Amino acid sequence: MAVSIALAGNPNSGKTTMFNVLTGSSQYVGNRPGVTVEGKVGQMRNYPDVNVVDLPGIYSLSPYTMEEVVTRNYLIDEHPDAIINLVDASNIERNLYLTTQLCEVGFPVVIALNMMDVAEKNGDTIHIDKLSQMLGCDVIPTSALKEKGLDELCEAAVHAAKKGQAVFGGCRFSPRIETALSQIEALISDTAEKLHMRWFVVKVFERDQRVMESLNLPEDRQKKIDKIITKCEQEFDDESDSIIINERYEYITALVKQCVIRHELGTTVSDKVDDVMTNRYLALPLFIVIMCGVYYISIQTVGGWAAGWMEQLIAAACTAVRALLEQASAADWMTGLVVDGLISGVGAVLSFVPQLLVLFLFLALLEDCGYMARIAFIMDQVFRRFGLSGKSFIPLLVASGCGVPGIMSCRTIESEKDRKITIMVTTFVPCGAKLPLIALIAGSLFGNSAWIAISVYFVGVLMVFLSGLILKKSRALSSDPAPFVMEMPSYHIPSAKNVARHVWDDIRAFVIKAGTIIFLACGIIWFLSNFAWNLRMTDASHSILADIGGLLAPLFRPLGFGQWQPAVATLTGIAAKENIVSSLNVLYGWEGTENISSVFTPLSGYAFLMFNMLCSPCVAAIGAIRREMGSLRWTLFALGYQTGLAYVVTFILYQTGIFIQTGQFQITTAVAVLLAAGALYLIFRRAPQPKTV
Incomplete structure (x- = not known):
């Protein structure tokens, strides 16, 4: 039977980095609590019969957080053969608190004294042999980042697991x-x-x-x-x-x-940087400037130039494949399916890979250097004003890459009501899958302006805040925000290996989705838009999809996109948000995105973008909501709230824009005013008073 070794430690002790180097795995490395939400398993290098289980980062085995519950349940119920306890050598007092508890559980424990290079750089001296003697277990000095001491750690852990001798039982009390x-x-x-x-x-x-x-x-x-x-x-x-x-x-x-x-340190470079980056007046403006810069470079400069080149390449591929199929006397339906359906549809999504690559690179750099941990700390004060915990920022940050792990990381929030609210609002932040649509609208209707992406990002954050105010004032979700405690790591130069791994994982997931879900969806959409109910080829306006879209189109007419094609594209976004761009390409027969201006005005295009940014997320995210909510009723409520909010916001946005453009006050304008008044009431109404017994 395989040997099982649990990897346990505090957040920011380098645990996930250690797991990656011990197993050759590629779990995401981050500087905030909640990155590892569930235990992950990998095979220990050079030991094919040994499995390493990466447990969530915790401070103790008291069941105050979801991570602590997951860890203690695994240790007590699953009985690992040994525990590798990762201890941050540069902050040894706090880390040893968990160590004293792990030593009481009854399993062999090996301590990986991690970040020894940092402790030595600080001038600290740790007597390893004496520490090992007093704790009653092996203590191995390591550096996961520099991959030092890992062979000795593996050997000690495997030996302890196979020997099966537990430590003496933790600390002795008075x-x-x-x-x-x-x-x-x-x-x-x-x-x-x-x-x-x-x-x-x-x-x-x-x-x-x-x-x-x-x-x-x-x-x-x-x-x-x-x-x-x-x-x-x-x-x-x-x-x-x-x-x-x-x-x-x-x-x-x-x-x-x-x-x-200990060697007493004066003010460090990290402390001096924090004097500016976490300043109560400068922190938020600096964060806004940094995020604007990230989206500007990703959308309008480097990413935009590379995306244009990719679009030309895909258009050339469409032309070449069409010529090849016509030369081979392929049937018209086969040519249409391959070129107009598959290559054009999937290519429309893949053309935005360069922009995603630049965006993911900047986010990984900000994360790995320690800056994002500061933002989570800074945003705690802001979030509390809107009835949310500072920990709600962590899922939103994760969701900027993908909504699924963002929703899962809501487990770090102790309060059940705060957790439910955060789950409902997490997908309002644009994820990587929504970037193709953002880039499409910005590039085709707004001269490739980065301000479109920036505005969508901050509207998403604004909806999070306003939703916090609205939902917190409902009796079912009313509670005091949970406290937020986290450790801020020192600033450091990002690891090229970690950054490259993070970017590669995100891009690979995007491309795989394009080659599977989107590939299949493009084929189905092309078929439904080119065949009638009698299964004979026809023009798109008389197709199966046109009939389906015709039923949905009236719902979206007050939002500015009342044709059946955008309605269908919105529907296909439930499978994957990238599908929206590929669906438009297939339905309109584009071999590029230059014709979108014939379908949308800048106002209707922005309204279309806004609705799809805020409405119900993709199927994968819906599944994550169902798992985390643990209730079908709450899942349906979340999806209804998200879609309802998207509809109301887009309705008000479009009708206000029409009124400004034409100066005509219509029935729909009056409805928009009433909806805005209702929204203001929900935001500013008094919170319900607690029941007295």
């Missing part, structure tokens, strides 16, 4: 607490699993509700245990869980005092 723990152990010894006995005893003393429920003790024993704990609380004049926390830190302080020699 005699009075140890006496109480011994008394509790005697009361649960026949119920708790012997392997985890020390962990169960400590958790019972802490009054851990989940553990107490799992033990299902008789009422008389529960009363005896409660009496033991209450007596300790009275003697220490503190709650039981706080007593254990203080005892752990006293033990860690004594341990570090004997094993670590």
Whole structure:
């Protein structure tokens, strides 16, 4: 049977980087909590019979967050053969808090003292042998980023797993607490699993509700245990869980005092940069300037130039393949399917790969250097004003790449109500799949202006804020925002390897989707738009798709795009948002995007863009919403809210634009005014008062 080794550690300790180098995997590396939401498995290099399980980054085994629940459930229920505990050598006190808990669980533990290069650069000295002796387990100095000490770590972890000898059981508390723990152990010894006995005893003393429920003790024993704990609380004049926390830190302080020699540092370069980047007045304007610059370069300069070249290449490919098929006397339907359906449709999406490449590169650089962690911290103050937790920014940041991991990272939010709200608003931030449509509208109707992309991005963020105000004032979702605590890593030069891996993963996922879902969708759309219900070829206006689109078109007429083709393109976006661009190409028979101005005006084109940015996300994201909500009713509510908001916002936008252009006040203008008034009421109404008992 394969050996299973769990990889556990604090956020920002380099855990995911370590997992990547240990397994040759390509999990995303980030500087914020919640990057690893679920355990991921990879095969340890040079050990084909050893699996490494990457657990979420946590600070303790107390079930306060979803990551902590995932980690402790895995350790207690799945029984790994050993644990590699990643400890940040440059911040050893905080990291050892988790170590003392892992040593109590009952498995062999090997400590990877990571970031030793950083600790040495800071002038710190760590006595490895003494630390190992006091903790009772192997301590291996490593640097995951520079891939140092990894062979020794693998060898020690595999040896510990196969030997199967657990550490001595974590830190020892004061005699009075140890006496109480011994008394509790005697009361649960026949119920708790012997392997985890020390962990169960400590958790019972802490009054851990989940553990107490799992033990299902008789009422008389529960009363005896409660009496033991209450007596300790009275003697220490503190709650039981706080007593254990203080005892752990006293033990860690004594341990570090004997094993670590600190070199006092003055103000670092990272601190000086933070004086500017996190300044209360400059932080947000700087963030806006940086994001505007990123989209400007991605859309209007480097990315735009490369996209134009790609578009010409695909148009040439269409011409060449058409000539080749005509020369081979291929049937008209075959030529149409291959050239107008598949190559033109998929090519319309692939032509935006250069812009995506530039965008993903900049986002990866900002992430890897440590800047994005600062933005999460800064945005906490802003989000709280709109009824959301600062942790809500993390899913929005992840969703700028893809909505699915963005929705999944909502698990880092402790409050269930805050989590539901964040899930509902996460996809308002434009993801990479929406960039082709943004670039299409900006390039064809607005002279390739970067301001279109920037405006869409900030409208998405504005909808997040306004939705927070609206949803927080509903009785079902009303609550106080959860606290946001995170560690900000030092600024550092981005790792070329990590950045390249991140960009490659995102681009590869985009291209694979183009070669599968979009390829299939283009073929189906071409068929439905070129065949009638009697399965005979016809022009698009009499096709199956025209009839279907004709039923939907009236719904979108007040939004500015009442033809059946845009209605159908919007519908196909449910499969994948990239489908919208490819669908327009297939339905209108373009071999490029230069003809879009014959379909949309700048106003209607922007309205079409805005609706598709805010409405229901793709099928993959809908599936993620269903999993995270855990309820079909809440999933339907989320999709209804997203689509309803998109319709109202686009309706007001288009009708206001028409009124400004023509000066005519029509019935639809009056409806837009009423919708705007209703939206303002929902935003500014008073929050419901809590029920009194």
